[in-house]
Amino acid sequence: MTVSGPLATGSPLPPGPAAPAPGERAAPVTATFVRLKLAVLRNGVRQSRGRTVSWCIGVGLAMLYALGNGAGMIALRGSVYAPAAAVTMAAVLAIGWSVMPLFFFGGDDTLDPTRLAMLPLRPRPLIVALLTSSMIGAGPLFTLLVGTGAVVAVAHGVAGTVVAVPAVILLLAICAALSRGVAAANTRLLTSRKGRDLALLSGLIVAVGAQLVNLALSSLSSHHDLHRVTSVTSVLRWIPPASAVDAVQSVSDGAYGRAAAQLALAVIVLAVVLRWWYTTLHRLMMSPDSSTLQPAPDSTERKGSSRPPLLARLLPARWAASRTATVTERQFRYVARDPRLRASWATGLAVGLLLPLVAVVQHGSVYQCLWTAGLLGLQMYNQFGMDNSAFWTIAATITSRQDAEAELRGRALMLSAVALPYVTVVTCATALLLGKTGALPEVLGMGLAFLGALISTGAYASVRFPYTVAQDNAFGNAAPGNGSLVAFNALGGSVVASAFCLPVLGLDLALHLTGHHALLWTVLPIGAVYALALSVVGLRFTAPRMFERLPEILSAVSGP
Amino acid sequence: MGEAHGTERNTGGRPLPSYYGDRAGPAGRGAGQQPGEASGAPPALRVRGLRKRFGEQEAVAGIDLELPAGHFAGLVGPNGAGKTTTLSMVTGLLRPDEGLVEIVGRDVWSDPVGVKSRIGVLPEGLRLFERLSGRELLTFTGRLRGLPVRDVDLRATQLLDVLDLSAAQHKLVVDYSTGMRKKIGLAAALLHNPEVLFLDEPFEGVDPVSAQVIRGVLERYTATGGTVVFSSHVMELVESLCDWVAVMAAGRIVAHGPLAEVRGEAGTLQDAFLSLVGADRRSAGDLDWLGGGPK
Numbered sequence: 024m025t026v027s028g029p030l031a032t033g034s035p036l037p038p039g040p041a042a043p044a045p046g047e048r049a050a051p052v053t054a055t056f057v058r059l060k061l062a063v064l065r066n067g068v069r070q071s072r073g074r075t076v077s078w079c080i081g082v083g084l085a086m087l088y089a090l091g092n093g094a095g096m097i098a099l100r101g102s103v104y105a106p107a108a109a110v111t112m113a114a115v116l117a118i119g120w121s122v123m124p125l126f127f128f129g130g131d132d133t134l135d136p137t138r139l140a141m142l143p144l145r146p147r148p149l150i151v152a153l154l155t156s157s158m159i160g161a162g163p164l165f166t167l168l169v170g171t172g173a174v175v176a177v178a179h180g181v182a183g184t185v186v187a188v189p190a191v192i193l194l195l196a197i198c199a200a201l202s203r204g205v206a207a208a209n210t211r212l213l214t215s216r217k218g219r220d221l222a223l224l225s226g227l228i229v230a231v232g233a234q235l236v237n238l239a240l241s242s243l244s245s246h247h248d249l250h251r252v253t254s255v256t257s258v259l260r261w262i263p264p265a266s267a268v269d270a271v272q273s274v275s276d277g278a279y280g281r282a283a284a285q286l287a288l289a290v291i292v293l294a295v296v297l298r299w300w301y302t303t304l305h306r307l308m309m310s311p312d313s314s315t316l317q318p319a320p321d322s323t324e325r326k327g328s329s330r331p332p333l334l335a336r337l338l339p340a341r342w343a344a345s346r347t348a349t350v351t352e353r354q355f356r357y358v359a360r361d362p363r364l365r366a367s368w369a370t371g372l373a374v375g376l377l378l379p380l381v382a383v384v385q386h387g388s389v390y391q392c393l394w395t396a397g398l399l400g401l402q403m404y405n406q407f408g409m410d411n412s413a414f415w416t417i418a419a420t421i422t423s424r425q426d427a428e429a430e431l432r433g434r435a436l437m438l439s440a441v442a443l444p445y446v447t448v449v450t451c452a453t454a455l456l457l458g459k460t461g462a463l464p465e466v467l468g469m470g471l472a473f474l475g476a477l478i479s480t481g482a483y484a485s486v487r488f489p490y491t492v493a494q495d496n497a498f499g500n501a502a503p504g505n506g507s508l509v510a511f512n513a514l515g516g517s518v519v520a521s522a523f524c525l526p527v528l529g530l531d532l533a534l535h536l537t538g539h540h541a542l543l544w545t546v547l548p549i550g551a552v553y554a555l556a557l558s559v560v561g562l563r564f565t566a567p568r569m570f571e572r573l574p575e576i577l578s579a580v581s582g583p
Numbered sequence: 584m585g586e587a588h589g590t591e592r593n594t595g596g597r598p599l600p601s602y603y604g605d606r607a608g609p610a611g612r613g614a615g616q617q618p619g620e621a622s623g624a625p626p627a628l629r630v631r632g633l634r635k636r637f638g639e640q641e642a643v644a645g646i647d648l649e650l651p652a653g654h655f656a657g658l659v660g661p662n663g664a665g666k667t668t669t670l671s672m673v674t675g676l677l678r679p680d681e682g683l684v685e686i687v688g689r690d691v692w693s694d695p696v697g698v699k700s701r702i703g704v705l706p707e708g709l710r711l712f713e714r715l716s717g718r719e720l721l722t723f724t725g726r727l728r729g730l731p732v733r734d735v736d737l738r739a740t741q742l743l744d745v746l747d748l749s750a751a752q753h754k755l756v757v758d759y760s761t762g763m764r765k766k767i768g769l770a771a772a773l774l775h776n777p778e779v780l781f782l783d784e785p786f787e788g789v790d791p792v793s794a795q796v797i798r799g800v801l802e803r804y805t806a807t808g809g810t811v812v813f814s815s816h817v818m819e820l821v822e823s824l825c826d827w828v829a830v831m832a833a834g835r836i837v838a839h840g841p842l843a844e845v846r847g848e849a850g851t852l853q854d855a856f857l858s859l860v861g862a863d864r865r866s867a868g869d870l871d872w873l874g875g876g877p878k
Contacts, residue, residue, distance in 0.1 A: 349726040353712065360714035360755070412709040415676055416771070419704055420727040422696040574678040581709065 052144065056152035060159045082161045089165040093172025100176045106272045107256040109173035113194055113265040116166055120198040123162070124206035139308070146305045150297065157199035170194045173268050179275035186274045186282060190267040193289045197264040200293060204300035210307055231373045238377075238384055261285070263292035346426060350433025351440070357409075358437070363492060364409050371398040372445065379453040389459045389466050392450040396470040397517065399442035400477025404512050406434050406485040408492040412581035418573040428566035431482050435558060438478060446470050465531050465543050468550025469524065475554025476523035479561020480516050486569040488512055491582025527553055625688030627652040627779045627810035628673065633682030635668050642668040643679075644834035650812065650827065652687070652778070655805045657821035658814040659852075660831030661860055666814040667707060669831070670783050673812075674704045687778055700728070703772030705765070707783035707814075713757035717748055717767045720756055724771045735774070742770040747796055762793030769797060773804070780804065782813035786820060798824065818853040828852070832860040 068078045096112065099105040139149070157163065174187040260269035267289035273282035342348055358364050375395035382391035407414050421427050450470055454463040490508045527550045534543050569576070630648040634641070643665045650656050660666050671677035673684050675691045675698065683690065689697040712720060718739055725735030743749045746766040751759065756767060765785055772780060780801075786794050801811055801824070815821050821828060822842065829839035837859050838845050842852070849855035 344726060344732050346727060346729070349723055353715070353723050356719070357712070357714055410712070413712045415704075415706060415709045416712065416724065417727075418676060419674070419699060420724070422699045574676060577676055 052148045053152040053155050056156040057159065060156035064160060085161055085165055086168070089168035093168045093175075096169070096172035096176040105176045106260070106269065109177045109268050109272070110256045110259045110265045112169060112173045113268040114259050114262065116169060116194070117198055117201060117264050120162075120166070120202040121205050124202055124209070146301055146308070150301055150304065153203055154196070154199055154297075157203055158195065163195060163199065166195055166198055167191065170268070174271045177268070177272040177275060182279075183271050183275035186286070187271045189286070190271050190289075193267040193286070193293060194264040197267075197289065197293050197296065200296045200300060204296050204303065207300055207303040207307060231377065234377055238380060261288065263289040346429035347433045347436065350430055351437045354434055354437035355440075361409070367409075368402060368441075371402055372441075374398055375445070376449060379449050383453060383456045386457070389450075389454050389457050389462050390469075392446070392453050392466055393470055393473055395449045396442070396446045396474040397477065399438070399445060400474045400481065400520070401513065401516065402442075403435065403438055403478045403481025404484050404516055405488075405490060405492070405509075406431075406482070407489050407576050407580050408485075410580060411491065412577070414577050414580050418577050421570060421573060424567045424570045427570040428562055431562045431566060431569065435478050435482065435562060439474075439558075442474055443471075446474060461543075464545075464547035468546035468548070469527055469531065470550075471547075471554045472524045472527040472550040472557075473520065475557040476520035477516065478554075478558045479565075480520045480523065482562055482565045483568075484512050484516055486565050486572060486576065489576050489579040491580050523557060624652060625685070626650055627654070627687060628812065629683075629685040629688075630669075630673065631683040633669065633672060633684065634680045635665075635672060635677070636680055641834050643672065646682070646834075646836050648829060648836055648839060650810070650829075652810050653805065653808050654810055654827040655801070655825045656810070656812045656827040656829065657825035658812060658829050658831060659816070659818065659821055659856060660814075661862070662816075664831040664860075665834040666831055667783055670781055670812070670814060671706070674702060674706075674781050675699065676704070676706065700775065701778045703775070703777035703780045705768045705772045705780075705782045705785055707787065711756055711764070711768060711771070714755055716753045716755055717743065717759070717763075717770075718752040720767060721770055721774055725774050728775045730775060738774055739770070742773060745796075745800060746770055747793075760790075761788040762790050765789050766793060766797060769800065773800070777809070779810045779812065782811065784815060785813055786815060786817065818851070818856055822846075822852040830856055830859050 068075050092112075096105075096108060099108050102108075170191045174190050178184050178187045259265045260272075266285040270282040270285035270289070273279070273285060358368050375398040378394040379392050382388060407417075410417065417430060421430060447467065450467045451463060454460050454466065488508060488511065490512075527546065530549060531543070531546050534540070534546070626649050628648065628650040630646050633643055633646040635643040646669060658666050658669070668677065672679045672682070673686075673691070675684075675695065685691070686698050687701055689701070691698050712723070715723060721739035721742065722735055725739065726732070730738075740749075743752050746769065748763060748766055748770070751763060756764065759767065765788075769782070769785065772782070782801075785797060785801075789797065801813075805811055826842055827840070828842050828845045830837050830845065838855075845859075846852050846855045849858065
């Protein structure tokens with residue numbers, strides 16, 4: 024967007040009738056932005072009854088959580104851990120605010136400064152107005168409640184109470200400025216296709232992040248570990264905005280010099296963040312939008328270089344040019360670049376790590392590692408659904424059963440190249456951490472057999488029961504009307520694959536029941552060979568069916 | 584070829600065309616089986632009794648067509664006439680309910696090796712692997728078609744250059760404009776030097792500059808003996824490009840042959856087309872109040 028307002032000149036225009044002095048201008052602009060923010064909030068809620076209800080419930084729960092949190096902080100008052108808790112809370116709030124715009128950019132229109140680029144606004148009054156309007160909403164209220172709880176927990180005496188007020192204001196201001204600064208600095212990214220791709224991963228990151236925090240908290244709950252927390256907070260208390268909160272504690276302790284330094288640090292950081300925001304905003308509103316520019320040939324993104332592809336460098340030329348290697352390579356690129364495939368893999372990898380981690384933390388069973396194999400093996404299901412109608416290019420180039428088998432083999436190889444090392448490492452690490460290295464061969468053997476069973480049944484299900492995947496939603500795994508097919512694929516596939524594992528499971532049980540514990544290691548090689556055989560036979564059985572059904576698969580996956 | 588759906592319905596127990604033509608399929612369908620009776624060379628495309636039904640609607644209601652090689656052929660017809668369904672079935676992407684399709688004398692369903700290596704396809708409404716860069720898309724397509732790596736690199740470079748995509752070759756196809764997508768799709772369809780090229784609405788949504796580039800490439804291709812079959816709504820375009828035309832309406836071919844023959848007495852292809860599909864210009868008599876502002 025090219026700007027033709029006063030901003031476009033790069034320096035303030037001489038004052039004239041159309042450009043009132045900044046002092047006169049700031050107040051109405053701020054008021055306008057406050058009204059704009061309120062209108063955006065009101066209209067967002069008003070859009071539909073369902074949305075109103077869900078918004079009210081969401082905000083109600085958040086407020087309850089904030090009140091509970093604040094009350095908890097106040098209850099800690101006088102405890103030896105109160106300062107540590109208050110400082111940690113401030114740090115968590117700041118991290119939350121700075122990360123938020125990256126994930127929920129689309130949710131708040133006022134976050135995108137390029138929308139304001141055509142208006143004759145100067146950055147300085149704009150910053151005041153945007154910062155003020157940032158203080159309105161459920162998020163700031165949440166921060167205010169939790170922050171107030173934090174300072175009340177550490178404020179003692181009159182001086183402490185007096186310092187508590189600017190501390191909360193500084194906390195709120197730094198959080199809001201940080202959030203706006205991050206949003207402005209990343210506007211180009213967040214309004215682009217890449218930004219939308221990134222946003223598709225947000226739900227996963229938040230969910231897994233919440234689980235990790237939960238695990239961390241539960242593992243830190245022992246008395247011993249709280250000492251570690253205290254040592255971490257001795258660093259955090261000097262990092263704004265946590266330093267502002269800790270200044271209240273310092274005043275209450277009578278360390279006025281330290282409090283002054285901490286408050287000063289918070290003010291300096293606020294100034295630096297505002298300056299950074301101002302610079303980015305200025306640049307953003309002055310420079311033309313990338314969509315209006317013709318990219319110079321050299322500046323284009325070099326996604327695929329003219330270098331030989333990775334596999335060509337690793338494998339002999341004859342293999343690298345084969346259909347199998349070509350498909351494997353394409354799938355690797357797709358997992359890295361396609362947001363839905365990436366989300367699916369990231370979920371598999373993250374949850375596949377999380378469940379064994381839970382086992383370690385809660386001293387559970389090493390057999391939890393089978394989840395890792397299961398979640399990664401399920402990626403083999405509905406292979407062509409992710410291609411969507413681009414499957415036609417595959418259908419157009421498959422001329423024989425051998426081509427079909429190479430296509431399936433390439434996909435299975437890509438999956439195995441990630442899943443084999445991942446399952447092995449996760450299983451070994453879990454067994455080591457749980458101190459059950461004796462059980463490692465049988466668990467790994469079972470895991471590999473399960474993976475092999477899922478690869479072979481997944482390939483068959485991909486050909487026999489393909490379904491289209493919603494294009495615009497990374498987590499809606501099927502287009503409307505296909506729900507039962509998805510459930511059938513996931514549940515039926517898991518059951519059948521488990522049934523395929525029975526020989527290995529039977530061997531394992533037999534060795535346990537007959538007391539041949541010394542022979543339990545054999546489960547690993549037998550499981551590995553069984554997995555390989557199952558995959559090879561599965562793909563060979565599926566290939567002619569795929570070749571025969573190419574038009575039907577294309578019809579099934581070419582969804583909206 | 585976005586109409587490719589519902590292929591398993593309403594086959595009525597008839598043997599479906601299958602990639603294993605020896606086991607099933609419409610083999611031995613009456614006369615006209617010997618390709619190229621007249622000239623000795625097989626026609627680029629021969630279609631006999633091609634039908635496709637989606638539920639109650641008969642999208643393609645029995646098509647017979649024979650297109651000699653080396654022509655620039657246009658398949659024209661109003662929306663919903665069955666052009667996309669026909670092209671999908673002809674290229675093996677959609678299974679017909681019945682009928683025979685031969686390309687350069689080879690049956691699409693019984694000889695997929697012979698056919699798929701001889702045709703290039705640019706469908707409408709179907710995606711490409713958009714998360715690959717333009718060059719990667721060509722490289723992978725070439726390798727999937729079994730071309731030598733060196734040839735793929737050379738041809739990709741030349742096609743990207745001719746189609747004016749060299750500057751954007753490392754950009755992901757998802758970030759391409761409509762014209763650029765059509766051009767990279769055309770490059771992928773031409774990479775293996777097919778004998779017959781099927782293009783579904785290749786000029787739809789394409790800016791004049793890209794359209795001119797595409798046109799130049801296609802003209803060069805037919806000048807060296809290639810056959811192009813493309814569908815379009817734009818009669819002026821078909822008239823200026825094609826020397827052979829087939830007009831479709833309601834799932835049937837209502838006229839086909841050399842352009843001059845189809846145009847007949849009508850002044851333009853547009854007029855001939857409108858009278859063929861029964862949509863001659865209606866008078867706007869009912870709207871005699873329209874124009875000249877409020878009275």
